Amino acid sequence: MAYRYHEKEGDDEKMKKWLWCMILLVLLLYGCAQTNILERIGLTTLIGYDVGKEKKMQTTAVIREVNPEFQSKVDVITTEDNTSKGNRMEVNRRVSKKVMIGQMRVILFGEALAEEGLHYYIDASLENASVNNGVYTAIVKDQVAPLLEYDYQNIEDIGQHIYRLLEQNIQQEYMISSMLHEVGRDYYAVGRDMAMPIIEKEEELIKLSGIALFKDGKMVSTLPPPDSFYVKVIRDTFKSGIYETTLQSEDLPSILQKKTDDTMTVAFDAIRSKRTMTLVDAKNPEFDLTIKLKARVLEVSPSFDQSHRKSVEALEKAIQHKLTKELARVIAHSQKVESDVFGFGEEYRSHVRHAELTKEKWHSLYKNMKVNIHVDFVILRNGVFE
Amino acid sequence: MIFKRLLDKQQSSPPMEAPPTNVEPIANTAQLFIQAIQAATHYPDDLIVKSLSPTLTLLYINHLVDNQTLNDHIIAPLQVNTTTTPEAVIDTLSVADIQHGSILAEAIDALVHGAALIHVAGYSKVIFASIITRETRALSTPENESQVIGTQVGFNESLATNISLIRRYIISPDLCHKKITIGRRTHTAVSLIYIHGIASEQMVNTVQQRLTDLRIDALIDSAVLAEMIDDNSLSVFPQMLLTERPDRFCDGLLDGKVGIVVDGSSMAVICPQSFSEFFQSQEDQNLRWPIATFVRLLRLAAFFLSVYLTPFYVAALTFHYEVIPQAFIVPLSESRALVPFPPIFEALLLEIIIELLREAGARLPTKIGQTIGIVGGIVIGTAAVQAGITSNILLIIIALSALASFTSPSYMMGNVVRLIRFPIILLAGYWGFYGIMLAFCFLLIHLLRQSSLGAPYLSPFYPPRFKDMRDSIIRMPIPLTAKRPTFTRPTDEYKFNPDEPIKPKKS
Numbered sequence: 004m005a006y007r008y009h010e011k012e013g014d015d016e017k018m019k020k021w022l023w024c025m026i027l028l029v030l031l032l033y034g035c036a037q038t039n040i041l042e043r044i045g046l047t048t049l050i051g052y053d054v055g056k057e058k059k060m061q062t063t064a065v066i067r068e069v070n071p072e073f074q075s076k077v078d079v080i081t082t083e084d085n086t087s088k089g090n091r092m093e094v095n096r097r098v099s100k101k102v103m104i105g106q107m108r109v110i111l112f113g114e115a116l117a118e119e120g121l122h123y124y125i126d127a128s129l130e131n132a133s134v135n136n137g138v139y140t141a142i143v144k145d146q147v148a149p150l151l152e153y154d155y156q157n158i159e160d161i162g163q164h165i166y167r168l169l170e171q172n173i174q175q176e177y178m179i180s181s182m183l184h185e186v187g188r189d190y191y192a193v194g195r196d197m198a199m200p201i202i203e204k205e206e207e208l209i210k211l212s213g214i215a216l217f218k219d220g221k222m223v224s225t226l227p228p229p230d231s232f233y234v235k236v237i238r239d240t241f242k243s244g245i246y247e248t249t250l251q252s253e254d255l256p257s258i259l260q261k262k263t264d265d266t267m268t269v270a271f272d273a274i275r276s277k278r279t280m281t282l283v284d285a286k287n288p289e290f291d292l293t294i295k296l297k298a299r300v301l302e303v304s305p306s307f308d309q310s311h312r313k314s315v316e317a318l319e320k321a322i323q324h325k326l327t328k329e330l331a332r333v334i335a336h337s338q339k340v341e342s343d344v345f346g347f348g349e350e351y352r353s354h355v356r357h358a359e360l361t362k363e364k365w366h367s368l369y370k371n372m373k374v375n376i377h378v379d380f381v382i383l384r385n386g387v388f389e
Numbered sequence: 390m391i392f393k394r395l396l397d398k399q400q401s402s403p404p405m406e407a408p409p410t411n412v413e414p415i416a417n418t419a420q421l422f423i424q425a426i427q428a429a430t431h432y433p434d435d436l437i438v439k440s441l442s443p444t445l446t447l448l449y450i451n452h453l454v455d456n457q458t459l460n461d462h463i464i465a466p467l468q469v470n471t472t473t474t475p476e477a478v479i480d481t482l483s484v485a486d487i488q489h490g491s492i493l494a495e496a497i498d499a500l501v502h503g504a505a506l507i508h509v510a511g512y513s514k515v516i517f518a519s520i521i522t523r524e525t526r527a528l529s530t531p532e533n534e535s536q537v538i539g540t541q542v543g544f545n546e547s548l549a550t551n552i553s554l555i556r557r558y559i560i561s562p563d564l565c566h567k568k569i570t571i572g573r574r575t576h577t578a579v580s581l582i583y584i585h586g587i588a589s590e591q592m593v594n595t596v597q598q599r600l601t602d603l604r605i606d607a608l609i610d611s612a613v614l615a616e617m618i619d620d621n622s623l624s625v626f627p628q629m630l631l632t633e634r635p636d637r638f639c640d641g642l643l644d645g646k647v648g649i650v651v652d653g654s655s656m657a658v659i660c661p662q663s664f665s666e667f668f669q670s671q672e673d674q675n676l677r678w679p680i681a682t683f684v685r686l687l688r689l690a691a692f693f694l695s696v697y698l699t700p701f702y703v704a705a706l707t708f709h710y711e712v713i714p715q716a717f718i719v720p721l722s723e724s725r726a727l728v729p730f731p732p733i734f735e736a737l738l739l740e741i742i743i744e745l746l747r748e749a750g751a752r753l754p755t756k757i758g759q760t761i762g763i764v765g766g767i768v769i770g771t772a773a774v775q776a777g778i779t780s781n782i783l784l785i786i787i788a789l790s791a792l793a794s795f796t797s798p799s800y801m802m803g804n805v806v807r808l809i810r811f812p813i814i815l816l817a818g819y820w821g822f823y824g825i826m827l828a829f830c831f832l833l834i835h836l837l838r839q840s841s842l843g844a845p846y847l848s849p850f851y852p853p854r855f856k857d858m859r860d861s862i863i864r865m866p867i868p869l870t871a872k873r874p875t876f877t878r879p880t881d882e883y884k885f886n887p888d889e890p891i892k893p894k895k896s
Contacts, residue, residue, distance in 0.1 A: 029815075029816070029819065032819070033819045036821060036823075037708075038708060038731070039707070039708055039709075040707055040731060040732065041705075041713070041721065041722050041732075042722045042726045042728075044710065046722075067718075069719075069723055069725070071726050075722065075723050103710065105709075105711030106710060106711060106718060108715060163715075
């Protein structure tokens with residue numbers, strides 16, 4: 004005996020009809036959904052693009068397969084076709100499982116391809132709903148295929164290894180971050196250019212060997228890995244990376260010098276950095292770039308008496324000076340190759356009304372842009388060793 | 390449409406027997422009276438007829454009356470003073486509950502309710518001395534709702550004992566007690582209990598009307614009663630709380646709820662009850678508030694875990710391999726590689742095994758039950774993995790969700806949690822996360838439509854009552870929970886004045 008106070012009998016009938024319809028739907032539509040049962044698919048964990056020899060595109064896919072016989076294995080398959088979907092078909096012709104890319108973690112590009120332009124690849128990856136926007140992108144020195152196909156002694160899963168390598172370095176802030184969504188943002192934004200890490204094979208290992216600078220999706224230049232610190236500091240805030248620099252004798256104040264031709268090596272990790280860009284002159288773009296860095300000194304060699312306030316201040320000054328010089332060098336280099344990886348253009352566009360900035364226009368302006376660099380370096384703690 | 394007929398509530402009812410309009414008076418000779426009683430009770434062998442004196446006849450049903458009282462307070466005084474009028478008999482007996490009547494049906498009713506009948510020759514009147522004794526067990530700890538901190542006494546099967554337990558917790562003249570008899574054949578005594586001045590009149594009337602309107606022939610347990618009088622008997626969700634704890638029962642009464650106690654049943658019914666209250670234990674009141682809050686949140690998490698973990702596994706492995714964390718994918722696919730079934734079949738198989746184990750454990754005697762636990766847990770668990778019919782990750786997930794389903798303090802709600810998992814697993818296996826979402830929507834809509842005595846089932850979340858949320862899935866300190874839950878529509882809204890500190894500051 005059910006008591007219903009808020010319903011009429013008609014509602015009840017209607018509900019029942021709905022219920023039957025739903026049950027019927029469940030039964031009829033079972034099978035309409037396409038299944039991707041985990042152990043029946045080949046998981047592409049990494050994909051590398053090269054310029055094809057005969058066709059437009061050469062891809063190298065790292066595919067993890069699981070079978071009852073051998074538990075799990077990693078295939079590296081290189082194919083050539085005109086589109087990435089065509090290449091996927093080619094890969095499918097060579098493996099026993101349906102190849103899916105939902106678990107992809109890294110996209111690599113060959114150097115030659117990057118110099119030709121990555122527009123198509125970034126577009127295609129961003130448009131593909133099953134490609135995670137958080138995949139890492141990187142450039143491979145020379146060709147991707149040989150790097151992946153080499154049988155490394157100590158690396159079992161090359162896809163996993165490269166992913167961990169990039170993830171570890173980017174999270175520790177030793178390398179600029181290059182997730183697909185960041186790369187896409189940099190690519191589509193007017194007044195900003197992409198930058199990606201470069202990896203290369205070093206005997207039995209793979210190492211990060213630099214930063215690739217892009218102009219309009221085309222790779223134009225590289226910077227050595229230590230410069231990633233400067234790029235990061237100007238691009239965004241910096242939290243925990245370690246930085247090491249050698250202060251030349253001419254930069255060193257006399258208070259820190261025992262002998263006149265001494266150099267001093269300092270390693271510090273930045274606890275916090277904050278950069279502010281201000282547009283001073285819009286006509287002939289001129290920026291004030293202020294970088295505030297709070298750091299702790301980890302190692303100094305040769306050591307000096309850090310308990311004296313004066314000498315610590317002198318060290319701060321020396322590092323400031325050194326950083327200013329280095330930053331100026333990196334910016335000048337990027338200006339020379341017309342690659343605004345720092346986003347000065349965005350700052351310009353947001354402050355100049357009716358700028359109607361286009362990529363071409365900004366690149367020509369960027370070349371002659373003037374930047375006044377002020378570094379405010381503070382040593383918060385010293386004598387802290389990791 | 391057989392199903393339609395099955396679901397149809399308008400079942401064709403058999404013609405009800407007309408209630409006996411027996412107003413036959415009591416015969417004034419002992420002989421005829423005894424014959425009438427024997428005929429009405431179909432000559433039972435335990436009907437004792439005893440002639441005390443030429444004029445006095447004593448009738449009672451053996452084992453239904455207390456022999457000690459019978460001997461000391463009825464037989465002995467009557468043998469000493471030979472009285473000849475009913476009034477004199479009543480004066481002579483030292484028994485508290487004495488009535489008299491002149492209708493045969495009344496006499497029979499009193500007889501089966503444990504009264505000794507005394508007939509005085511020459512009068513068409515009989516005296517009922519109620520000296521009932523009923524077999525009952527001693528009070529014990531509640532078996533199904535055990536708790537660590539708190540009282541360790543539970544209701545038992547005796548209505549009188551249960552009422553006395555309640556009266557011990559709430560010593561107040563406002564504790565109202567209404568007796569209703571339900572069941573054409575069993576005449577089960579049912580007590581309606583509420584606190585005047587807190588409980589809403591309307592709700593009390595509703596419960597009373599639902600109880601008196603029941604036309605059934607037998608009532609054995611309060612669980613049946615709860616299912617018959619709740620708002621939606623077809624729903625899988627219980628809308629009234631069954632509890633065997635007098636402290637929980639009394640706490641409900643003090644929140645303005647209405648309680649029902651059924652004679653012969655060790656579970657009392659409390660209503661209205663909201664969904665979130667099924668996940669509260671009386672122990673929460675006894676623990677410090679941060680701990681109680683933690684435990685309540687844990688139970689809520691356990692509910693979602695129990696309902697959605699296995700479907701999530703099925704959906705992720707069948708459709709959405711993208712969402713599996715990278716570190717997990719190799720062990721997961723390696724353990725799945727040996728399994729010949731699709732994930733949905735694998736999950737259903739294991740879920741059913743767990744349900745079988747639980748059911749077998751519940752039905753078997755306690756000693757064998759433990760053996761079943763070991764057999765099921767170790768033998769089936771490890772053997773299934775080694776034989777390659779399930780993956781060991783699924784085994785963990787299934788065990789976890791089974792464990793989580795047992796955290797619900799209400800056994801009834803725990804059953805619901807275990808049942809609703811199956812359709813969700815099916816939907817997850819058919820359509821992946823869309824299916825899970827569909828099931829979630831169905832569940833949410835269903836819960837939103839439910840009511841308990843007309844009070845919203847999802848209160849205090851829908852409709853939102855922020856003050857009530859202080860004692861829902863969290864428990865705030867007692868000084869902050871001065872307000873009684875709104876959904877019981879209490880006459881007196883506050884337990885104490887929220888503006889005055891309940892504990893005056895130390896000077």
